[in-house]
Amino acid sequence: xxxxxxxxxxxxxxxxxxxxxxxxxxxxxxxxxxxxxxxxxxxxxxxxxxxxxxxxxxxxxxxxxxxxxxxxxxxxxxxxxxxxxxxxxxxxxxxxxxxxxxxxxxxxxxx
Amino acid sequence: xxxxxxxxxxxxxxxxxxxxxxxxxxxxxxxxxxxxxxxxxxxxxxxxxxxxxxxxxxxxxxxxxxxxxxxxxxxxxxxxxxxxxxxxxxxxxxxxxxxxxxxxxxxxxxxxx
Numbered sequence: 769x770x771x772x773x774x775x776x777x778x779x780x781x782x783x784x785x786x787x788x789x790x791x792x793x794x795x796x797x798x799x800x801x802x803x804x805x806x807x808x809x810x811x812x813x814x815x816x817x818x819x820x821x822x823x824x825x826x827x828x829x830x831x832x833x834x835x836x837x838x839x840x841x842x843x844x845x846x847x848x849x850x851x852x853x854x855x856x857x858x859x860x861x862x863x864x865x866x867x868x869x870x871x872x873x874x875x876x877x878x879x
Numbered sequence: 880x881x882x883x884x885x886x887x888x889x890x891x892x893x894x895x896x897x898x899x900x901x902x903x904x905x906x907x908x909x910x911x912x913x914x915x916x917x918x919x920x921x922x923x924x925x926x927x928x929x930x931x932x933x934x935x936x937x938x939x940x941x942x943x944x945x946x947x948x949x950x951x952x953x954x955x956x957x958x959x960x961x962x963x964x965x966x967x968x969x970x971x972x973x974x975x976x977x978x979x980x981x982x983x984x985x986x987x988x989x990x991x992x
Contacts, residue, residue: 803983808985809985809986810883810969810971810983810984810985810986811922811969811983812983813980813981813982816980856921856922858922865910865912865927865929865934865935865971865973865979865981866912866924866927866935866937867912867914867922867924867981868924869914869921869922869923870921871921872921872922
């Protein structure tokens with residue numbers, strides 16, 4: 769069974785601070801995805817990383833895929849209240865559209 | 880293009896009843912996956928349908944079943960409901976085979992009393 773562990777589970781910070789969320793597994797995934805979910809809605813895809821060592825940037829968000837394709841991180845620079853939400857990492861293997869999700873990081877950014 | 884739609888959005892049932900949830904994928908998408916989201920277990924994969932065939936199945940009891948129609952719309956059914964089945968049920972659609980981006984619907988919130 770492939771498992772993804774996310775840390776921290778909860779994060780409460782002030783506007784303007786930086787933060788990093790980690791997603792770790794003992795298994796290799798063909799790709800890893802990061803989602804953001806707001807209350808009452810389904811997860812929305814932020815980014816997909818495929819190549820080991822890959823770094824992708826989305827405005828103030830930086831995503832990194834580990835060299836061995838087992839771990840990933842999400843770094844947010846100068847967090848804003850609008851970044852508040854549940855951040856989920858999800859790994860995909862080669863068995864079709866079957867995502868394994870991490871437990872999520874609930875982020876609250878206070879103004 | 881309209882997004883993934885799920886009906887109903889909210890549902891209250893009692894133990895022992897059965898329930899059917901519906902998912903309409905994005906037009907042109909042929910794969911539909913179902914997930915269960917609970918505070919304790921997070922998001923867990925239920926099953927995936929592609930061209931009316933179940934292609935992948937998660938680790939859930941046989942009370943959870945699904946099907947897909949020729950227009951790619953999908954339904955999932957839960958029989959003999961238990962309190963622990965209370966959850967947000969999410970459906971996601973993607974264009975084709977594995978590796979395509981999955982787009983999630985808003986979910987159906989099921990409460991079992």
